Amino acid sequence: MKPAVSTHQLTKHYGRIKAVENLTLDIPEGSVFGILGPNGSGKTTTLGMLLDVINPTYGSYSWSGSASKTENRCKIGSLLETPCFYPYLSAVMNLKIIATIKKAGHDRIDEVLKTVGLYERRNSQYRTYSLGMKQRLALAAALLSNPPLLILDEPTNGLDPVGIAEIRDIILAVAKLGKTVILASHLLDEVQKVCSHFCILDKGRLVHSGPVSDVSESEQRVELGATDMELLRETIKAYPPLIQSEEEKDKVIALIPIDKVSEFSQFLSKKGIIITHFLTRRKSLEKQFLDILKEQQ
Amino acid sequence: MRRLFNIEWAKLKYHTPFWIFAGLHIFILLMIFLSAKFFLDFLAGKGEMINDVIDPSRIPVLQFPDVWHNITYVAGFMKIVLAIYVIISVCNEISYGTLRQNIMNGMSRGEFMISKFFLILLLSLSAMVFLLITGLAFGFIYTKNIELHEVIKYVEFLPAYFLQVTIYLLVAFLLALVIKRTGLTMGLLILYTYIVEPIIVFRIKTEWIKNLFPLRSINNLIRFPFSKYLLRETQDYVALQDFGIAMAYTALFIYLIYLALKKKDL
Ligand SMILES: Nc1ncnc2c1ncn2[C@@H]1O[C@H](COP(=O)(O)OP(=O)(O)OP(=O)(O)O)[C@@H](O)[C@H]1O
Numbered sequence: 001m002k003p004a005v006s007t008h009q010l011t012k013h014y015g016r017i018k019a020v021e022n023l024t025l026d027i028p029e030g031s032v033f034g035i036l037g038p039n040g041s042g043k044t045t046t047l048g049m050l051l052d053v054i055n056p057t058y059g060s061y062s063w064s065g066s067a068s069k070t071e072n073r074c075k076i077g078s079l080l081e082t083p084c085f086y087p088y089l090s091a092v093m094n095l096k097i098i099a100t101i102k103k104a105g106h107d108r109i110d111e112v113l114k115t116v117g118l119y120e121r122r123n124s125q126y127r128t129y130s131l132g133m134k135q136r137l138a139l140a141a142a143l144l145s146n147p148p149l150l151i152l153d154e155p156t157n158g159l160d161p162v163g164i165a166e167i168r169d170i171i172l173a174v175a176k177l178g179k180t181v182i183l184a185s186h187l188l189d190e191v192q193k194v195c196s197h198f199c200i201l202d203k204g205r206l207v208h209s210g211p212v213s214d215v216s217e218s219e220q221r222v223e224l225g226a227t228d229m230e231l232l233r234e235t236i237k238a239y240p241p242l243i244q245s246e247e248e249k250d251k252v253i254a255l256i257p258i259d260k261v262s263e264f265s266q267f268l269s270k271k272g273i274i275i276t277h278f279l280t281r282r283k284s285l286e287k288q289f290l291d292i293l294k295e296q297q
Numbered sequence: 298m299r300r301l302f303n304i305e306w307a308k309l310k311y312h313t314p315f316w317i318f319a320g321l322h323i324f325i326l327l328m329i330f331l332s333a334k335f336f337l338d339f340l341a342g343k344g345e346m347i348n349d350v351i352d353p354s355r356i357p358v359l360q361f362p363d364v365w366h367n368i369t370y371v372a373g374f375m376k377i378v379l380a381i382y383v384i385i386s387v388c389n390e391i392s393y394g395t396l397r398q399n400i401m402n403g404m405s406r407g408e409f410m411i412s413k414f415f416l417i418l419l420l421s422l423s424a425m426v427f428l429l430i431t432g433l434a435f436g437f438i439y440t441k442n443i444e445l446h447e448v449i450k451y452v453e454f455l456p457a458y459f460l461q462v463t464i465y466l467l468v469a470f471l472l473a474l475v476i477k478r479t480g481l482t483m484g485l486l487i488l489y490t491y492i493v494e495p496i497i498v499f500r501i502k503t504e505w506i507k508n509l510f511p512l513r514s515i516n517n518l519i520r521f522p523f524s525k526y527l528l529r530e531t532q533d534y535v536a537l538q539d540f541g542i543a544m545a546y547t548a549l550f551i552y553l554i555y556l557a558l559k560k561k562d563l
Pocket residue numbers: 014017018019037038039040041042043044045046
């Protein structure tokens with residue numbers, strides 16, 4: 001896959017603080033690319049450089065295609081950290097200014113306001129919005145020009161659970177159209193649900209980059225429930241290929257080799273267990289994230 | 298270009314302080330001119346008493362052609378009002394984060410600069426048009442024998458005023474970009490305009506060095522007009538040399554603004 005954007009030794013120093021250090025990275029076109037990392041690891045700084053609002057100390061990046069950087073930014077929907085709008089203008093007026101900047105028509109304004117659920121409040125001044133509403137407007141602004149590329153930095157910041165789920169659906173819908181999404185987030189669960197690729201930054205350095213499915217090559221997590229939980233627990237422990245098991249309130253989580261899933265379920269039913277819940281899960285991104293960071297230290 | 302103007306206009310149209318400061322500027326100028334008018338009427342009324350000293354009909358302050366030189370000179374003192382709005386506008390773009398957002402959305406830094414130049418030109422052009430209307434009104438009221446060549450003589454002070462205001466607003470734009478804080482920028486501009494530069498210029502003895510200071514040099518475009526009523530020598534034209542220095546400052550400030558924007562992490 002050819003990269004939508006590639007960076008070459010991208011570096012940003014703030015005095016002695018190395019916010020981003022020698023970052024060389026390809027972001028495949030059509031991928032949903034998650035950028036992970038602890039607080040202060042350089043995610044926002046990296047995205048800021050891609051959007052030309054932060055001047056790199058060293059290094060470069062390039063978008064696919066021959067358009068100039070300014071033209072490219074017109075075609076990118078972006079949300080960096082906090083939403084920024086004119087507080088004395090309504091949502092509609094703010095979006096009109098953005099559409100003019102992006103050389104896009106005003107015809108999608110109502111549509112994107114409906115998508116993020118702000119249509120009813122479209123004529124209220126921005127300053128009267130709640131935190132979550134501001135974030136929703138920022139997302140509407142990012143979607144406004146129907147861009148082939150979205151850059152979202154913490155898009156779920158301040159949103160309620162419904163809002164978070166809505167954003168996930170929006171990202172998945174956008175990805176389905178073959179568009180590229182670059183997403184920086186702390187909600188690893190969310191990243192795992194939507195991302196096809198991810199990278200991890202730590203103290204400005206790239207420590208891992210690859211597809212999300214790489215995460216669990218050989219192991220499979222299975223979540224189980226049964227009418228007789230006691231029997232289930234004992235039977236699982238007696239299953240020879242079992243790698244590890246964890247017990248939670250109403251379920252047991254078993255870690256088994258990936259090619260043993262169907263054999264495992266046959267094994268359980270042969271023992272006379274009536275299974276009420278059987279869910280295969282990949283090794284969580286969260287776990288891998290923590291493992292990779294631990295390896296670094 | 299049209300696009301950049303539309304963007305700036307959409308930001309201004311519903312920004313109440315824009316209308317407040319534009320209105321305030323016009324109001325203050327009107328007040329000054331009207332009080333001058335009442336004062337002259339007063340002198341004319343009491344004519345007999347002070348006839349020996351000054352004959353009011355001999356002071357054609359608001360008559361063609363002197364009116365152009367006089368009102369543009371006086372209006373020059375009030376450009377700080379427009380400069381304060383420019384500072385508010387630019388500092389707001391920084392504190393709201395909208396400058397950064399504008400760039401992210403697809404403006405280049407140069408385009409942002411040009412869009413703010415439209416604000417500056419809008420302010421200085423409308424101030425000039427206001428003086429044109431006021432000057433014509435006073436001229437036709439007070440001039441007894443109107444002759445066309447008298448009406449348009451000295452009209453060059455209108456574009457000189459336009460240039461003066463434009464450069465001053467460029468200074469405000471530059472300071473706002475560098476200092477970023479509304480109150481601080483306003484304070485420093487007022488301090489520099491009314492105290493720092495006048496004191497420095499006062500201390501310097503050599504005339505040509507005095508004339509190189511930025512605010513002094515833009516004020517030089519319109520020299521003190523009233524000395525002619527005391528029969529002193531008065532420069533009643535825009536000197537080419539003053540115009541040259543002002544243009545050099547225009548180029549310098551535009552370059553510095555561009556540099557400040559280019560270098561900035563937003
Ligand atoms: N303007 C600045 N001046 C000085 N240091 C800065 C500046 N902006 C960022 N930094 C530093 O650069 C580093 C990276 O910051 P950045 O905002 O990119 O982190 P992040 O990964 O986005 O963190 P978070 O998860 O908290 O959003 C931090 O150590 C931060 O202190």
